[in-house]
Amino acid sequence: MPGTGVGSAAHHHRRETPMAERGDESLVHTLKKVAAVLKQEEIPFALGGSFAVYAHGGHSSDHDVDFLIREVDVERSLEALVAAGFTAERPPEDWLVKVFDDGRMVDLIHRPIETPVTEETFADTVVRPVDAIHMPVLSASQLMVHKLLSFSQHYCDFARGLPLARSLREQIDWERVRKETQHSPYAEAFLVLLDRLEVVPHSGTGEGEGTP
Known part of the structure; x- marks a missing residue:
């Protein structure tokens, strides 16, 4: 599944995040197993969550394994993964299902932030190596949008979003992020915080993926 080159302007500045900073090596092994099964079954997917951040060379406060798939592919994905030894x-x-590999959990998400996964989702990816296996990874901008729209009155831990914003700020199209999150007061507050911390300006032209 080809990537679209989103974030290519920052490609040469991207640094590989050391394995020690990416959490448990066993999680990486599980991630690779899931990706291999989905590839073999020709099920479209994109890597999301913290390991997508690591794949872009960034840092995350979380250590979760998230894959985005279409709802129409949920049953086929579960059948293939169970046949490969996972439990479902x-x-x-x-909005998601889960599989487990010796207790290690993987989320298969088909409707993140109340938006169904579609071909457009997969078009907004970049092919990155994840521990020597190449796979489609959500763009840095989309990861930031997902993080901001996860904030609500029930969950609003800005400390979880700061490492992503700081480490991938040059790869993120901040104008796009503002536009796609403008309906959320929690996202707006986070962007004001980034301005006060001098991570990115609260308004003006971003220097990320959307910059010519």
Whole structure:
């Protein structure tokens, strides 16, 4: 699945994040197993979450394994992964399913931030090496949008978003982020915080992916 080159302007400045900073090596092994199964079954997917941040050379406060898939591919994905030795779980939340590899959890998300995964989602990816395996990874801008729109009155831990914003700020199209999160007061507050911390200006032209 080809990437679109999003973030290519910062490609030469991207640094590989050391394995020690990417959490448990066993999680990386599990991630690679899931990606291999989905590739073999020709199921479209994109890597999201903290390991997508690491793939872009950034830093994250979390150590979670998230894959984005289309809802139409959920059953086929579960069948293939169970056949490969994973165990499956259907949580009460209706926007994802989970699989486990010796207790290590992987989220298969088909509706992040209340938006279905579509071909447009996969178009907004970049092919990156993840521990020597190349796979489509959500763009830095989309990762930032997802993080900001996850903030709500029930969950609003800005400390979880700061490492992503700081480490990938040159790869993020901040004008796009502002536009796609403008309906969220929590996202707006986070962007004001980034301005006060001099991470990025609260308004004006960004220097990320969308800059010619």
